[in-house]
C-alpha cells in the first residue's frame with residue numbers, strides 16, 4: 001500500500017473517531033499522524049518481512065535462498081568483482097528455470113530472465129506491457145537524459161517512428177566516410193605514440209571513447225569535438241568525469257538509484273558529478289539554439305530556412321530534429337531535442353567504445369583470429385583507400401567476429417523492466433512492482449543455448465555453415481543474442497555501431513599488429529616487457545583483466561595493448 005492510500009485511510013479513521021467524539025478536536029492532527037505512521041510502518045514491515053516469504057505468488061520460483069534478512073542478495077551484487085558474476089552463478093545453479101527469483105534491497109523481488117522464450121516474451125511479444133523501473137530511469141536518466149531511452153508506451157512508438165529516418169540504412173550508409181576519417185585519426189594518434197615509445201602498451205578504451213565521441217559529435221551535432229586531438233576537449237573530459245567517478249561517487253549513484261539523495265549530498269565527488277552533468281546539458285542547449293538560428297535565421301518558419309540545410313544528405317541528427325520536426329503535431333521542443341541528443345551522445349559512444357575494447361582484447365588473446373581477419377580485409381579490400389559501405393558489409397568473417405565479441409562481452413549488462421499492470425509472463429502471474437532483469441550475458445554464456453563451449457571465443461559459430469555439437473547445422477534463435485536487445489525497443493543505433501566498429505577495425509588491422517600489453521592480473525606491462533603467461537585457453541574470456549562493478553562492462557584498470565606498425 002502506498003503512502004497516499006495510508007494517508008486516505010488514516011484520514012477516514014480520524015474522521016470516524018472524531019465523529020464519535022472520542023478525542024478532543026485539538027488532538028485530531030496528532031491522532032492523524034499517529035494513525036498514519038503506525039499504518040505505514042505496518043505495511044512497510046509486512047512488505048519486507050512477510051509478503052516475499054509467505055504471500056507472494058512468486059515465492060515458489062527457483063532461486064537462491066541465502067539472502068540477508070533485509071538486503072536480500074544486494075550485498076553480493078555490491079561486493080562482486082564484475083556486473084555479471086552473481087547472475088552467472090544463478091544461471092549455472094538453476095539451469096532449467098526460465099525465471100530465477102532473488103531478493104534485492106528491502107526484499108523486493110527480482111526475476112532473472114534465463115531462457116530464450118522468456119526473453120522473447122519480455123522484449124517482443126509483451127514489450128509494451130512492461131516499463132523501465134523508476135530507479136533505473138533515475139540512474140540512467142541522469143547520464144543519458146530522457147529522450148527515446150526513457151520514453152514509454154505510445155510516446156515511445158511515436159518517437160521511434162520519428163527517428164526511424166535518420167537511422168535507416170540509406171542514411172547510415174552516408175556516414176561511412178565520417179567513420180573512416182575518424183578511424184584514420186585514431187590510427188594516426190596510435191602511430192605517433194608507437195613512434196615515440198615503440199614497445200610501450202597503450203590503453204585502448206580511452207582512445208576508443210574519444211574516437212566514438214568524435215564520431216557521434218559530428219553525426220549527432222554536426223560539430224567537430226576533436227576529443228582525440230585535443231587533450232582539454234570539453235565533452236570528452238565531462239563524460240570522463242561522469243562515467244569514471246571515484247568510489248564515493250559510485251556509491252552515491254548506487255544509493256541515489258533507490259533513494260533520491262543526489263541533491264542533498266554536499267560531497268565533492270557528488271558536486272563534481274552534478275557540475276559535469278549540468279555542463280553537458282548547457283553546452284548541448286547552446287548548440288541547439290545556435291543551430292536553430294543558423295537554420296531559421298532570426299525569424300522562425302520554414303520559408304526562412306537557409307538553403308544549405310535543406311540539401312539531401314547534409315543533415316546531422318540535430319539539424320534533422322530542428323528542420324524536419326519544427327512544426328505540426330509532432331513538433332519537438334528544445335527539451336525533447338536535448339533529451340534525444342543526450343541519448344545519442346551517451347548511449348552512442350560509451351557502449352561502442354566498450355565493445356571495441358573487448359573486441360581488441362579478444363584479438364590479442366587469439367592471434368590466429370586476428371591474422372585471419374587481416375587476411376580477409378586484404379582479400380576483400382585489396383586497395384589502400386578507405387573502405388566503402390559495400391566493402392564493409394561484405395566482410396563476413398569480421399561480421400562473425402563482431403557478433404562473437406558482442407556475445408562474449410556484451411557491453412550492456414542491465415536491461416530491467418517492470419510490469420505496468422499485473423500480467424502473466426512465462427506462465428507466471430507477475431505482480432506490479434516486480435523487476436524483471438534481462439542481463440544479455442546470462443543468455444550469451446548459457447551452455448544450454450550456445451553449447452558446452454559457450455565460454456570460448458569462437459566467431460565461426462555464427463557462420464551459416466557451422467555444424468554444432470549434434471552434427472546439425474546451427475540455427476540460432478535471434479533472441480539468443482541480446483547485446484542490442486530485440487523487439488520494438490531494439491537499439492536504434494545498432495547499424496551505426498556495427499559499421500563504425502568495422503571501419504575502426506579495418507583501419508587498425510591494416511596498420512598494426514596488436515599484442516597483449518597487460519600482465520596476469522590486467523596490469524600494464526612495462527615498456528619492453530613481454531607477457532609470459534599460461535596461454536589463452538586457461539585464462540578465460542577476460543585473460544586476467546579485472547572488471548569494474550558498473551552498469552556496462554568496463555575494465556577496472558583499462559585494457560593495455562602493444563601495437564606494432566605493419567609494413568605498408
Ligand code: HEM
Pocket residue numbers: 148149150160216343344347348349351352355410411412414415416482483484485488489490491492493494496497
Ligand atoms: C556496441 C554498441 C551499442 C550497444 C551494445 C547498444 C546496446 C543497446 C541496448 C541493449 C539497448 C536497449 C536498452 C533497453 O531497452 O533497456 C539500446 C538502446 C538504445 N541505443 Fe544502443 N547500443 C549501442 C550503440 C548505440 C549507438 C551508436 C546509438 C546512437 C547513435 C545508440 C542509441 C540507443 C538508443 C537511443 C536506445 C533506446 C532505444 C529505444 O528504447 O527505442 N546505441 N542500446
